[in-house]
Amino acid sequence: MKLSLITATLSASALLAFPLTSSAQTPSTAPIKIGVLTDLSGVVADATGKGSVEAARIAAEEAGGSVLGRPIEVISADHQHRPDIGSSIARKWFDVEGVDVIVDLPNSSVALAVQNIAREKKKIVMFSSAGTTALTQEQCSPYGIQWTYTTYALAHGTASAVVKTGGKNWFILGSDYAFGKQLAKDTSDVVTANGGHVLGTVYHPLNTSDFSSFLLQAQSSKAQIIALANAGGDTINAIKQASEFGIGKGGQKLASMLLMITDVHSLGLKVAQGTYLTTPSYWDSNEGTRAFTKKFEARVGHPPTFLQAGVYGSVRHYLKAVKAAGTDQSDAVMAKMRQLPIDDPFSQHAQIRPDGLVVRDMLLAQVKTPEQSKKPWDYYTIVATTPGEDLVWPLSESKCPLVKNDKKS
Incomplete structure (x- = not known):
């Protein structure tokens, strides 16, 4: 009797230590x-x-x-x-x-x-x-x-198009962290490869509120194109302050290397109109x-x-x-x-x-004028589709x- 009891106890322990295969394969319920x-x-x-x-x-x-x-x-x-x-x-x-x-x-x-x-x-x-x-x-x-x-894709999609339309001399204003520096470098490489020239590059702190000294450097360079290698609120503030400095009226043009539809909305079509950008997708x-x-x-x-x-x-x-x-x-x-x-x-x-x-594939877009926009958030004219192979x-x-x-x- 004792031997049978011991055997039964060992058998039960073995089952606990080595669960049945069907139990072990029960799918997890964790999310x-x-x-x-x-x-x-x-x-x-x-x-x-x-x-x-x-x-x-x-x-x-x-x-x-x-x-x-x-x-x-x-x-x-x-x-x-x-x-x-x-x-x-x-x-x-x-x-x-x-x-x-x-x-x-x-x-x-x-x-x-x-x-x-x-x-x-x-x-x-x-x-x-x-x-x-x-x-x-x-x-x-x-x-x-x-x-x-990637920064490579945005630079190749936008900078190459602008250079080919005659914008040969550039000044780059970028944000001072990995993204901005990489985008500035990629933009410079594309401009140079297409026969253009980069006259200067300057970096601003992330989330700065005052772009005056950076924009003055860009303005004094006499570059045809001032490229913004930044994002979000920095892009919005840079474009607004560039308008206040009269940069567009002086013949220089802005090229935003990363522009979101929310940025265009914040700026308004009157300020952002005519800007070229590369976007991987568009809501419409x-x-x-x-x-x-x-x-x-x-x-x-x-x-x-x-x-x-x-x-x-x-x-x-x-x-x-x-x-x-x-x-x-x-x-x-x-x-x-x-x-x-x-x-x-x-x-x-x-x-x-x-x-x-x-x-x-990505889209080369141009920001519409206020007159061209026919409904809320109708902000882009799609100029061309760039094959993905050309952007990598x-x-x-x-x-x-x-x-x-x-x-x-």
Whole structure:
């Protein structure tokens, strides 16, 4: 009797230590958690911020609110444009809160810091709002995707067009952090490559309120074109103060290398009219973009910027990949994201390269005059579509360690 009792006890212990296969394969009920790391209160809050969070939520809702039988949860935080704060949030999200993927990431310095952590943790990060080419060049990651744009694309889309129309002499005014410096460099390279000349470059502090000394330097250079390599509130303030200085009346023209539809709205068409810009997407392009905009505008109060549209597209594609992979395991999901076609209405002829860069067609647009605008937010005339292949560096010139030598041929 004692032997039978001992045997039964051991058998029960063994069952506890080694669960039945059917129990071990029970799907997790933990949520698929998406972290929107963004600017909720700073210089690009209008272009990202709350709108980016709502864009992610719309993508989750369109997926049915769950995937693989697990609810989809969207959380958000403000990195305050500080890499240390962004890094701290990312570590907590990955290590403690079970976040599966981080998206958005305005501010290239923050984005690069978070990409390092995501690489270490083998977690996916998708950049809608960070434009530095370092994300998919020297500091590329097998878990990082640069979804929406790069400084290289914006510079090639806008600067090359302006130079070809006769704007040969340039002065560049850029923001003093990774994004602004990279955009200024890319703009300078494009101008020079197309036969133009850069007469000077100056950098201003992020979120400055006084551009007078910088604009005076640009004005005194006698350059035909003053390029603004900045974003959000900095772009708006620079354009407003340039108007106050009479820069446009003196024959010099402004070229904004990164201009959002929310920036145009803040400036007004009377000030912004005629400005050329490159944009990855526009809310009024097709039935799909208009349908999304109707949902988005009901929550946020305005159409999406291309950064917010990028968050929507990236989350949508991620969730489709999770479903197709049958798991949220990062390597499997990344493989599916590369394999599946990108089909959101804001992404035309888009594909993910081996370096993590999404190649997409972009639009060369011109800001309408007040007379040309026929309805609210009817701000752009689409001048041309630029093929994605013309807006990226060739893989043969890639500095990304993920690009195999046989692709550099």
